[in-house]
Amino acid sequence: MSKTRVKKVVAPVEPVVSPMAWFAGRGWTPFDFQHEAWTCYADGESGLIHASTGTGKTYAAYFGPLLEALGEEQPTEPPPLRVLWLTPLRALSSDTAASLAAPLAALGLNWDVGLRTGDTKASARKKQKERLPTVLVTTPESLSLLLTHADAREKFAGLRSVVVDEWHELLSSKRGVLTELALARLRTWSPGLRVWGLSATLGNTATAASVLLGVGRTPKLIRGRLPKQTVIDSVIPPKVERFPWAGHLGLTLLPQVVAAIDSGRSALVFTNTRSQTEIWYQAILSAKPAWAGQMALHHGSLDREVRDWVEDQLRAGTMRCVVCTSSLDLGVDFSPVDRVIQVGSPKGVARLMQRAGRSGHQPGGVSRVTCVPTNALELVEVAAARMAANRGAIEAREPYSKPLDVLAQHVVSTALAGGFFPDELLREVRTTHAYQALTDDEWGWVLDFAVRGGESLRAYPDFRRVEVIDGLYVVNDKRTAMRHRMSVGTIASEASVQVRFLKGGRLGSVEETFAARLKAGDRFTFAGRVLEFIRVHDMTAWVKLSKKPANTVPRWAGGRMPLSTELASAVREQLDLASRGELDSPELAALAPVLHLQAKWSRVPTPGQFLVERLETREGFHHFLFPFEGRLAHEGLAALVAHRLSLKMPVTLTMAVNDYGFELLAPTALSLSESDLRELLDPANLEADILASLNTAELAKRQFREVARVAGLVSTGYPGASKSAKQVQASSGLFYDVFAEYDPGNLLLKQARREVLERQFEQARLLAALERLRAAEFVITTPPRPTPLAFPLLVERIRGTLSSESLADRVKRMTAEFERAADGNAVKKPRGR
């Protein structure tokens, strides 16, 4: 099993051969792009190699350093750390280490390969404390942690090259920023350092390369082999009229999905959420009980050993089918896989192509992905994704710009590693792409935050994290050091509890909020089994197997992916085709009855039109607006419109969004005309109004959760935490309130707001959308009942609220409604959980 593979990577003894002979011995001939990468490396260049997975990127980057070493005298002992290999997922690290170790002995290189991740055992850590291996495979978080040690500079002195694997996965995240800062540190120590990124092809590959290398360096861009041919098709529901419109799970298509799995040897079934993997796994198993033992589940909340086992079985080809989330998007090839099924919207072109690329690794193989729509409208998305993929319209990933929470963490890390002088560190930090425009004021604030806890004029008494001794910023307090090391990293996660059998045996983890709702005797599906909940104790949910059916499925809060700009625009085009009756793809043809109904009750909008539907139901007064800009931009638009509306009259609105549009729901009469709507959607004053809307819409509060954790504000609980640790746990919402009230100038608050604007609302996209809508023809309809387009919004349970009524008025209105309802024997009542 993988655990043993991880521990020791020893290649068998074989005669020493030349690199070309080694390739030939495997039946390979180096590709042109690999030769190109090796030459560039020899010339001292840095850059980015981009190609789809499974096309030889690893050795393109790795043989540069190997060829260089072969030209040198061979030492008798393995040399100190020389090649650092960063991977975004620790799950990938052991496979990567194995392929990096494979050629060493044959080439006669006396090198060793080691791993350093959160899973690395204490004994290995102790050894690495003395000496790091020649090639070290690690993650951005573990690298940042290694760099907090006082002797790091010495240990990294012999480093010549860094390879960042799957850079596209890190690029658009704070983990990418963490990587940028670590690379800046390493470049300061070794000015000649060569940095190479490996990436899938992106809409902005050149930007990706320059972010990796930092300011003032010119990256080499090397394009790998062309991708395999990709086929995108869908399971067409036999009867679209009866198809669920809402985001139900599309289980009606189970027979077709089972048939698709049956037609291949080994299939991956991707779903968009972890809950759905559990549901689909159960459904497929009950349809095909004979597949028990050849079926598995894979998602991020399952225990590592379970996941490792599943991956090994996939490689061995013993798996009929694995139901998974994006947890299997990355990583080494599962060659036996010949069928890929995507349940639910693919959300993006690149993502769908990457998943398709998981199949067809056999020689001459074709990548194929079959999409299973979970609502009828997703058929349009499949047709749109195919059109965009054929055109090569692949999404860009935008890098972060100066997130101060990550910088605050880096400052404490650097203070831990023997300390720093601010001017020197500032110069280094500004060489990164993320912080090139960092102002002196912002830098001063981050230093103050580390030393005093807040801005200099309002020093927080008794607070001490970083101390200044003769101009040197250091951490002396052992407790501070320990807590900081425990919280290094940027992945925000919900507080989670382990799931374990009473008899022992770990299954994985569920969120604390889910566990807290369970009562003894409740049965839930997890890791593909029905478990009976017994109790929660010490951050562990104790369970036993149950023979009865489950009555609940765990839900994991996770950001829901928005439809990408590329895909959203392709969807608008597809609808246009449909509205003109050009139903030439199987998806659009199948959708004809739904589109017909939409046209009959309301309208199928063309790209030049903006559709608004008004409707009154028992719940209140609905406006459905359909810009087709993806859910993030819609969240921003909904907040903007609701805010502007609330300025005109005291009103409380709830908002629901999806990828096609958004809904405003008012409890009291509301009917917006075209001129009202044009005023509410005016692009002028966008930024000021959006910022103002954030204060009421609670969105900044949500974003603050991540910012607060990265900056080290919120200390997450851990099993066995002492009482004193529990006394300093507070929700980030409380933090947000207390900061907003008593330290409103806090830059972390500002950052949270900025992140909402740029990341959540995609401000640029929002502005473009408003400009587009201004030129559009407004079509306002009053359909007799919810239309196919409106229905999914109507049933969306997750809602934002924005109010300009006083709290007391809201409560009185709600309680008065309740009184009325009670008189009429209706069912609504105040609810406690």
Place this chain on the structure above:
Amino acid sequence: MDLLGQTLTLLPQRAAYWHERETLLIADPHFGKPEAFRAQSLPVPTGTTSAALARLDAAFAAVRVRRLVVLGDFWHASTSRTEEVLAELVAWRARHDELAIELVLGNHDRGVGRLPQEWDAVSHGGPVADFPFVFAHFPDPSDDGYVLCGHLHPAVVLTGRGRQRLKLPGFWFGPRVGVLPAFGEFTGGAVVSPMPGDRVFVVAGDQVVPVP
């Protein structure tokens, strides 16, 4: 409101006033909570102590108070007793020097030590009866009377037309036990599930509103 023939006024400052005894009741102020965070090098701004005391002053301005009873968790942790917090508390006491103060110790008070000397307060290690009520920290029914207590930090969820949802701190009076909202601001709330017949009030801005 009327409770066992006594008159209680629920104040939006998250306090309850017992008219017949001219007594103000508060629960769970958690003084010095930000200080406890800072002692563990987690930055939290100052200002909550003076804001809390100002809220207490506002309550005093609304009703005539001779006695203040704190239903537990006066302190947050042992690291909460900083000089700054003590100085503010002592200064506040000096402005209300005729007030009688009583504290029922809560779980957070354990090991923290007593109230500031200058407060000249009476501490009770457990529930204390004051007919027809029993002042307590924990919401356990008592044979000695109707229990007024804290500890839970109750919050109530309201829902309304248009799929609206509000979570607000509240007062919760059951058949034998009445729970006050946490007086402290930097404290969370636990959503409670009232039983039929319970009386529930939420603190909505500057008003206390009964929930049917």
